[in-house]
Each structure stands twice: as structure tokens, then as C-alpha cells.
Amino acid sequence: MKKETNASFFSLMRFGPGTIAIFAMLLVLALGLYFAHIGYLAILVGAVLVLIFIVKSIEVINPGLPEERKLAGSSCLVVKDVTKETRGIVKLYRDNGELDPELWSAELVEGEEIQEGSNARVVAARGIILRVEASQPTRMSK
Numbered sequence: 001m002k003k004e005t006n007a008s009f010f011s012l013m014r015f016g017p018g019t020i021a022i023f024a025m026l027l028v029l030a031l032g033l034y035f036a037h038i039g040y041l042a043i044l045v046g047a048v049l050v051l052i053f054i055v056k057s058i059e060v061i062n063p064g065l066p067e068e069r070k071l072a073g074s075s076c077l078v079v080k081d082v083t084k085e086t087r088g089i090v091k092l093y094r095d096n097g098e099l100d101p102e103l104w105s106a107e108l109v110e111g112e113e114i115q116e117g118s119n120a121r122v123v124a125a126r127g128i129i130l131r132v133e134a135s136q137p138t139r140m141s142k
Contacts, residue, residue: 007061071125082114
């Protein structure tokens with residue numbers, strides 16, 4: 001596995017055009033307040049500018065791609081009923097059997113309904129919506 005590194009200090013990921021614009025506006029406001037003899041507010045605006053700079057300086061930015069996940073074929077737990085008429089909500093099971101904390105919207109592929117608390121299987125993903133079907137119950141021998 002490749003080790004991720006933090007983005008360089010002076011990079012567009014850290015100090016992009018939006019951040020530079022905010023810094024410029026705060027600096028102009030602080031100078032305007034100072035020259036208008038409203039020193040306390042100028043100090044407050046300057047402190048906000050310094051605080052934003054410090055937070056932006058210490059944030060961790062990993063310029064890597066997100067890990068790819070195989071969704072089709074995954075098992076999931078239905079958190080909110082999935083019906084023909086309405087989308088439901090599901091949580092995917094990880095490879096180790098634990099539930100992933102992410103919530104996904106789910107549409108029913110076939111059948112009438114998958115009730116809350118049931119397990120389902122992901123058939124496909126359409127954007128951020130998972131297409132699910134009910135898991136087949138295991139048959140018991142007579």
C-alpha cells in the first residue's frame with residue numbers, strides 16, 4: 001500500500017483562490033477599522049485572520065484518490081423500509097462482517113418490500129443510489 005503524504009504548505013489545495021480572497025477581505029476590513037480609530041474591532045478581525053491561517057496551516061490534506069469499493073454483490077442491512085414506491089436506507093456490511101457507518105439510499109429491484117431490520121443484497125449502483133433485492137433465506141431441510 002502506498003503511503004499518503006500531506007499536501008505541501010503553499011499549495012492550491014490548502015490556500016486556494018477562495019482562501020486568499022477571504023484573507024484579503026479580512027485584511028482590508030481590519031485596516032479600515034484601524035484607520036477609522038475602531039481599534040478593538042480591528043484587533044478582533046485581525047485575530048480571526050490569524051486563527052483561520054493557523055487552522056489552514058495545520059489541516060491534513062491527503063491528495064490521493066479515494067479507495068474503490070465493490071458495491072454490487074455486497075450485503076446490507078435495511079435501516080428504513082424499501083418499497084416499490086419509496087426509496088429506503090441501507091448500511092453496507094464490511095468484509096469483516098461489521099456494519100459500515102455510511103447510510104445509502106436504496107431502490108428495490110424486484111419484489112414488493114424489504115422491511116427494516118432485514119438483510120438485502122446490492123445488485124447494482126446507480127450514482128449514489130444502490131439497487132437492492134431481498135436476500136434469499138437459507139432453506140432448511142425437512
